Amino acid sequence: MKIEILEFISGAGKADGLTVVIDVFRAFSVACYAYDAGAVRIIATSDVQKAFELRKSYKKCVLSGEKDENQIEGFDFGNSPTEMIKTDLKGMTVIQNTTAGTRGLTSVVNAHTLLTGSIVNADAVVRYIKAQNPEKVCLVAMGYRGNTTAEEDIICAEMIRSGLEDKKADFNKRIGDLKYGSGKRFFDPAKLDFSPPTDFFLCTMQNRFNFILKGERRADGNVDLMRIDL
Numbered sequence: 001m002k003i004e005i006l007e008f009i010s011g012a013g014k015a016d017g018l019t020v021v022i023d024v025f026r027a028f029s030v031a032c033y034a035y036d037a038g039a040v041r042i043i044a045t046s047d048v049q050k051a052f053e054l055r056k057s058y059k060k061c062v063l064s065g066e067k068d069e070n071q072i073e074g075f076d077f078g079n080s081p082t083e084m085i086k087t088d089l090k091g092m093t094v095i096q097n098t099t100a101g102t103r104g105l106t107s108v109v110n111a112h113t114l115l116t117g118s119i120v121n122a123d124a125v126v127r128y129i130k131a132q133n134p135e136k137v138c139l140v141a142m143g144y145r146g147n148t149t150a151e152e153d154i155i156c157a158e159m160i161r162s163g164l165e166d167k168k169a170d171f172n173k174r175i176g177d178l179k180y181g182s183g184k185r186f187f188d189p190a191k192l193d194f195s196p197p198t199d200f201f202l203c204t205m206q207n208r209f210n211f212i213l214k215g216e217r218r219a220d221g222n223v224d225l226m227r228i229d230l
Contacts, residue, residue, distance in 0.1 A: 002136045003164060005157045009100075009146040012107040017136030019111035020125060020160060021215075024152040025183065026079050027101025027142075028116040029203040030064065031094075031213055033081040035227045038090030042225040044102040044215070048072055050222060051097045058093040065097035069185075070194050072097065078194050081202040096225075100146035105215055105223045111138070114215035116225060119156050119175065123207040124230050126163030137164065144182065151182050152203070175204050 006015055015021075022028065031042050041058075045051045048067070052074065055061050063075040064083075071078035077087070079098055096102055101116070108114055113132065117125050117139065129137060139160055141153035155174050162169040179200060185191055186200035216224045 001134065001164060003161050004136070004138050005154075005161065006138055006140045007149060008143050009103055009107050011140045012104040012142070013109065015108055015138035015140050016110040017138055018113040018115070018129060018132060018134040019108050019138040019140060020115045020117040021101065021104045021108060021140045021142060022117035022153045022156045023098070023101030023104065023142045024118050024156050024203055025150065026081060026199060026203055027096065027098040028118040028213065029120050030079055030081050030084060031096060031116060031225055032118060032120050032209050032211075033084035033202065034064065034089055034094045035211070035213070036209065037084050037087055039092050039094045041093040042213070043093065043095045043218075044105045044223040044225055045095060045097045046103050046106040046221065048097055051075075051095045054095050054222065060091050061093045061095060062089070063095050063097070065102070066194070067099065069191070080194065080196065080199050082196050082198040085202070100142040100144070102223075103146055104140060104142045106221060108140075114217070114223070116213040116215065117156055117160060119152070119159070119203065120205050121207065121209040121212060122156055122159045123163065124210050124212050126160055127230055128212045128228070129164060152178050171206075175206070178204065
């Protein structure tokens, strides 16, 4: 199995084989928590207008996402797992749009299998990939805003790679140290409304969920994220 780590929107465009698009802070952590809160469908979109158009097609539907980290005007939720755990989403369709994660998903055009990745379900992703046994795996670390390296996404990619290679590695310290680096924004008093400290801890809970999110490209260019329990 050949494993390649790529980055950013550009990396998503180059990815092929079985591709895992990684966004730890916070898109694909949020998606996991949304399913855990009862959502029955998540649709990832590449832009805000598509999200509003999609909402017209679903009776029980909410919009979740961010622009410049803030909740998008007209959306029901921002990009916060804390919001998800406080909300009953039973029976709801969640339409998600974010700066990096969902744009990365819709930028993948050459993969035969498309997954999302986050620290909260990294082990499940590893087990799913091993069962598929593909010739090639691309791990796309989306980074901050899709164009700047984010340590949390690199860590997640390395966690998945280590698992696929059956190498034992302890990532606890590196994950904990994120609070002093890329995760320090969650502890900024000026950002508590949309980036609370609880988001940091919810996004860095290793292997909290025993399911993966598999992307299925839609005819309209958006991506359905399907929950597969392992």
